[in-house]
Amino acid sequence: MADQHxxxxxxxxxxNALHRALGAKMVPFAGYDMPVQYPDGILRExxxxxxxxGLFDVSHMGQLRIRGADAAKRLEALVPGDLQALAPGxxxxxxxxxxxxxxxxxLMVTRFDDHLVVVVNASCKEADTAHIAKRLGAAVEPLQxxxxxxxxxxxxxxxxxxxxPDAGRMAFMSGAYMRVAGIDAFVTRSGYTGEDGYEVSVPAxxxxxxxxxxxxQPGVKPIGLGARDSLRLEAGLCLYGHDIDHTTTPIEANxxxxxxxxxxxxxxxxxxxxxxRQLKDGPARLRIGIQPEGRAPAREGTALADAGGAPVGxxxxxxxxxxxxxxxxxxxxxxxxxxxxxxxxxxxxGKPLPARVAALPFVPHRYHxxx
Numbered sequence: 077m078a079d080q081h082x083x084x085x086x087x088x089x090x091x092n093a094l095h096r097a098l099g100a101k102m103v104p105f106a107g108y109d110m111p112v113q114y115p116d117g118i119l120r121e122x123x124x125x126x127x128x129x130g131l132f133d134v135s136h137m138g139q140l141r142i143r144g145a146d147a148a149k150r151l152e153a154l155v156p157g158d159l160q161a162l163a164p165g166x167x168x169x170x171x172x173x174x175x176x177x178x179x180x181x182x183l184m185v186t187r188f189d190d191h192l193v194v195v196v197n198a199s200c201k202e203a204d205t206a207h208i209a210k211r212l213g214a215a216v217e218p219l220q221x222x223x224x225x226x227x228x229x230x231x232x233x234x235x236x237x238x239x240x241p242d243a244g245r246m247a248f249m250s251g252a253y254m255r256v257a258g259i260d261a262f263v264t265r266s267g268y269t270g271e272d273g274y275e276v277s278v279p280a281x282x283x284x285x286x287x288x289x290x291x292x293q294p295g296v297k298p299i300g301l302g303a304r305d306s307l308r309l310e311a312g313l314c315l316y317g318h319d320i321d322h323t324t325t326p327i328e329a330n331x332x333x334x335x336x337x338x339x340x341x342x343x344x345x346x347x348x349x350x351x352x353r354q355l356k357d358g359p360a361r362l363r364i365g366i367q368p369e370g371r372a373p374a375r376e377g378t379a380l381a382d383a384g385g386a387p388v389g390x391x392x393x394x395x396x397x398x399x400x401x402x403x404x405x406x407x408x409x410x411x412x413x414x415x416x417x418x419x420x421x422x423x424x425x426g427k428p429l430p431a432r433v434a435a436l437p438f439v440p441h442r443y444h445x446x447x
């Protein structure tokens with residue numbers, strides 16, 4: 077009889093051999109063999125990114141090109157983001173929604189005159205591509221021969237400058253085609269750590285040479301998934317499948333800022349009526365920051381109660397924040413318990429742990445400000 081449970085075959089990014097050469101601890105993630113940490117460990121990698129520059133392999137993410145001068149208008153039928161308002165070379169964070177206003181995925185969209193560049197999450201990329209192609213047809217082109225790396229931290233610009241002089245002039249949330257270390261690349265000034273930084277898309281067969289050149293720059297170290305998660309959590313940024321999913325709406329997720337006045341008024345995207353109703357009446361629950369007292373972290377799935385012990389929600393992301401030097405978390409609570417400073421109880425190992433609603437982000441964003 078055939079094996080009913082064959083061993084999962086993990087995909088490998090083009091940087092897999094380099095990760096192993098650098099001593100990475102590899103783990104399965106979204107169907108890929110990915111580095112969770114290097115010999116320095118998660119704590120040091122996290123703090124190094126906050127202080128200098130960290131290099132992340134994000135080649136498991138999906139990259140798409142959507143062709144056509146009307147691509148922004150057409151994609152707006154699937155997302156609540158205002159894509160038509162983007163000037164060429166500018167980018168926006170938005171999300172695919174379903175008819176219940178649930179979030180199918182969150183994504184980054186960069187607009188050009190005759191196409192869009194879209195980056196989606198690894199675990200959703202096949203479904204996203206099919207979903208978008210069903211609406212937009214042959215205009216959707218998965219960029220399967222591309223790798224993607226992220227250079228993040230206050231010294232990221234200085235590290236990239238010798239390899240791409242034009243990158244330093246880029247504004248935050250912008251993208252451009254340029255040469256990086258002699259390689260044709262697509263570069264955005266963006267990232268998911270709360271720090272200044274870049275994401276660089278290059279041909280898969282060129283990424284290891286580029287990564288080695290970046291790692292040779294002063295202040296640059298390789299960073300794994302562990303620190304990437306703690307960095308985005310401190311920055312108050314959602315992780316798809318945890319803090320947002322098909323059961324959460326953009327309003328519940330406290331992502332109102334991603335929906336412009338025009339899109340709120342006009343709608344025209346899946347679930348628009350629900351979003352408009354929640355904007356008017358308020359949602360039943362909200363995503364919040366949570367600061368547990370003491371040193372013990374409260375992990376994903378931890379139940380939350382109000383000061384009187386009544387259940388009010390649960391934690392969706394939680395752990396130790398190295399920059400905060402204490403536990404941090406995010407989750408959903410009933411709207412009545414969502415005000416900053418509200419006292420909560422996190423049920424950790426069956427015992428109530430005092431906590432409070434905290435303002436997000438836990439660590440101030442330090443994105444590049446154009447002069």
